Amino acid sequence: xxxxxxxxxxxxLAFGSSCSEDRLYEDYIPLDNVxxxxxxxxxxxxxxxxxxxxxxxxxxxxxxxxxxxSNFYVRILAKDSSNQILENKLINVPLFDSKTGEPxxxxxxxxxxxxxxxxxxFKQGTNSLTLLQYMRQETLPGIEAAGIKIxx
Numbered sequence: 001x002x003x004x005x006x007x008x009x010x011x012x013l014a015f016g017s018s019c020s021e022d023r024l025y026e027d028y029i030p031l032d033n034v035x036x037x038x039x040x041x042x043x044x045x046x047x048x049x050x051x052x053x054x055x056x057x058x059x060x061x062x063x064x065x066x067x068x069x070s071n072f073y074v075r076i077l078a079k080d081s082s083n084q085i086l087e088n089k090l091i092n093v094p095l096f097d098s099k100t101g102e103p104x105x106x107x108x109x110x111x112x113x114x115x116x117x118x119x120x121x122f123k124q125g126t127n128s129l130t131l132l133q134y135m136r137q138e139t140l141p142g143i144e145a146a147g148i149k150i151x152x
Contacts, residue, residue, distance in 0.1 A: 025050045028060065028147035036141040043131040045148045052126055052150050057118045059131075060147035063095055065103070065110040067142030070096040073134040074146070076118065080125045087120050090134060111144065118148075 029043045061072055071094045078087035093116045096103055105114030129148055133140050 022151070023149055024052075024055065024152055025148065025150040028062070028145045030145045031143055033144060036139045037133045037143045037146075038139050039133060039135075041133070043146050045129045045131075047127050047129065047150075049127075050150060052122045053124055055122075056151040057120070057122070058115045058149040058151070059091065059093065059118050060113055060115050060145075060149060061093055061095065061105075061143065062111065062113045062145040062147070063103075063105075064112075064142045064144060067095060067140075068137075069135065070094065070098050070101075072143070075132040075134045076120060077130040077132070078120065078122055078126045079128045079130065081127050086123045086126055089120050091116070091119065115149070 025047060027045055029045070031037050031041075059074065059076070061074075063072075071092055074091050074093060076087070076089050076091060077085055079085055093114060094104055095112075095114055103112045103114075105112045107113055131146050131148075133143070
């Protein structure tokens with residue numbers, strides 16, 4: 001076997017295995033860009049066997065320039081396998097700078113993603129998270145997706 005082929009395969013394997021270790025769980029749920037996020041729509045993330053107590057967990061909001069407010073209120077419900085609510089918290093996520101109007105977060109074009117740490121101490125047995133938009137507008141335009149990321 002050629003030395004360069006061997007090292008190439010070794011690098012691919014090393015890169016592939018390192019990519020999977022930077023998070024325990026990550027999932028995004030897309031929303032309808034035309035109608036937006038309705039107050040009655042809940043986004044449920046099934047965590048399965050992922051142990052999240054003591055881990056860093058992030059909320060990700062993917063939004064566009066069309067979002068009409070500078071911040072975003074979201075209610076997070078942590079539930080166990082019997083659907084009992086273990087944690088119920090309302091979180092304010094700033095999406096635009098209040099003085100300059102510039103979008104916060106990473107992105108390009110008119111789409112941005114804002115990550116924010118979830119200020120929740122998840123209890124043992126938490127196996128799902130539900131997100132509810134908690135703004136004063138029934139249908140919320142400009143939110144493309146919401147996600148959860150749990151780091152080791």
